[in-house]
Amino acid sequence: MIKRFVRGMDERLGASSFARQALNKVFPDHWSFMIGEIALYAFVILVLTGVFLSLFFEGSTGEVVYEGSYEPLQGVEVSRAYNSVMELSYDVRAGLVMRQIHHWAALLFIAAMVVHLCRIFFTGAFRKPREINWIIGVTLLLLGIFNGFTGYSLPDDLLSGTGLRIAHSIALSVPLVGTWTAFLVFGGEFPAEDIIGRLLVVHIMIVPAAIGGLIAAHLAILWRQKHTDFPGPGRTETNVVGSKLWPTYAAKSVSLFLAVFAVTALLGGLVQINPVWLYGPFRPEQVSSPAQPDWYMGWVEGALRLMPAWELRAFGFEIPNPFYPAVLLPGITFLLLYAWPFLEARFTKDLEPHHLLDRARDQPARTALGAATLTFYTVLFFAASNDLIAKLLEVRVETVTTIYRILVLGLPPVVGYVVFRLMKGLLASGAERFTQMPLSAVLHPRR
């Protein structure tokens, strides 16, 4: 069987030597190299479930009277988009599970990308020759976040409508081009009728195609450059140590895919997510409270909430308040992410190719900077629920906001400094783990 298959392919494609090389390709076994794969598989799940959903969803804001089997909304005027999501959730067999798997997979997709990015950052895997894949990766993260937002905006429920309204305002806030941008993207003043249909095209065609293409490029480059590897016995700059693609690595990887799918299926079956029937259909004069976006938008939401009531006004023009937290901050964030490999190469004057990874302690400055940056965004993330925290602690929201404002500026330097000292101490003491490190190594790293 195998013989005949190989001969058949070889006679037509001359593929034998490629196949031999490919099947024997060695992949390192470290678990942290699986995180990127989790993101890849989450994307596959998103495509599979998304295709199913797209067969039922109607991207229109035309009004209909809801007549499905969810009683509290029967007889209510809703948009066709909302109506079709309700139908999917209540009257299409397996529809709700598909919807919920899709949403959970989206959360996982972006989470896995973020963790993968952290792994790449803290181990220095972005260094030459892997800058191109870093850039593709950052673009994938950006597209993932964007498509997550367009996706949860589609059902035209009260929560997502609120998100779209804020998005319209953010677009408006851009100097010079803001009004035009908002009107062209939405088709007019909020709430414009065209937006849902447009989001649908963007969400199910344009962005997924871009993500798919970039993933292909990401993997092709990875294939060509081969994996990085952690330093260890027998591992050098000129080799790769691990399992062969076929059969061991392939079996492991397929197993991982199925495991990721199983976890999202379990979540999709048992843990409710985005219950649009509880939010109700979108009405421009209503708002859901409390209103928190999906987790990956939390840092922008938190920044919007923490931003003091400042804005720039001069010569009768203004740069409105939302511009700073919601346009400037994300802009700088992604600019720095894109530029990082080149910035670091410039600071360290290290232009050599690297295939062996750093341990976090090997580069205390980079590790400290990364930890401080993560702290900054984590505080912003939690600030997105300042109203819930205030309610929980029974204090005024203003108090919570003030504390967060202090934390967001104060905590990152502290964390950065502590991490820096820890890494220095760990490096100087030569200890394997934190727990084996003598305290004196942290306090007097020089000795």
Added chain:
Amino acid sequence: MTEPNEIEAAGTERNQQKAAVRWIAIGFSVSAFASLALAVVYFLGGQPQLEGTLLAIALGGIAVGLGLWASELLPKGPFVEGRKTLHDAPVDRHEAEAAFEGDPEPVERRSFLLKMLGAAVAALGVAALFPIRSLGVRPGRELYKTHWTPGARAVTRAGTPLTVNDLDVGGLLTVFPEGHVDAADSQTIVIRLDEGEYEDPPGREGWAPQGFVGYSKICTHAGCPVGLYQQETRELFCPCHQSVFKVLEGAEPTAGPATRPLPQLPLGFDDDGYLVATGDFTEPVGPGFWDRDHD
């Protein structure tokens, strides 16, 4: 000759393999049963929790089986593969450069032609951008005005006009101009205050007849409906980013990221005793934009 401990080692390995095979088989069969059960559940009308759980077991069973197969039975290595330097030899590079150069003896005015080509492509690019203009209407005046006109009756979303008696002191309602209950930009919050506690801000005398004050319901921060009112403090809250507006002081923001007060709608009562607007808002409602002051 084989040493006895080698025989023993081979024996335990065989036992381990046996155990692995057993567990892998169990994983696959559990998966198959779950898939069958899934089909039955679906056939009987479906049930989300069961569907999710069974699907998870069906997928998880194969995942476990394959994972064990890979880790226990398949060749483990570690295998070592050489890593060639990524770059090619210098001659290759030079040849690639030469190939890029293309024509080794370019015509004299090649750079001129290239510039012209660049200009043509750029012009085509600009022309190709114009269809983007079709996506939306011109921003124009729309952001500066709403549907409120002098004498427009204030009605609820259901279209009911209001008289003095329809709102008690301390109560509030969301109103629209009659005939435009779908106009999101015109949504206005009307609060009835005790006439004694409220004083018109300068320049807005007579805008709040009998304690009826109207403010745009669109938050000046990022446009959410300012949906929450606290009667004890006479404050309007925006649930989106927690801006607070003082109703007794012209809806000035006192907390949160909002920088401007909610615009006030001049109100009155018409001859039939119905609540009306006596004009449009005197400034753009809602979130800021760069030329907001250039009406």
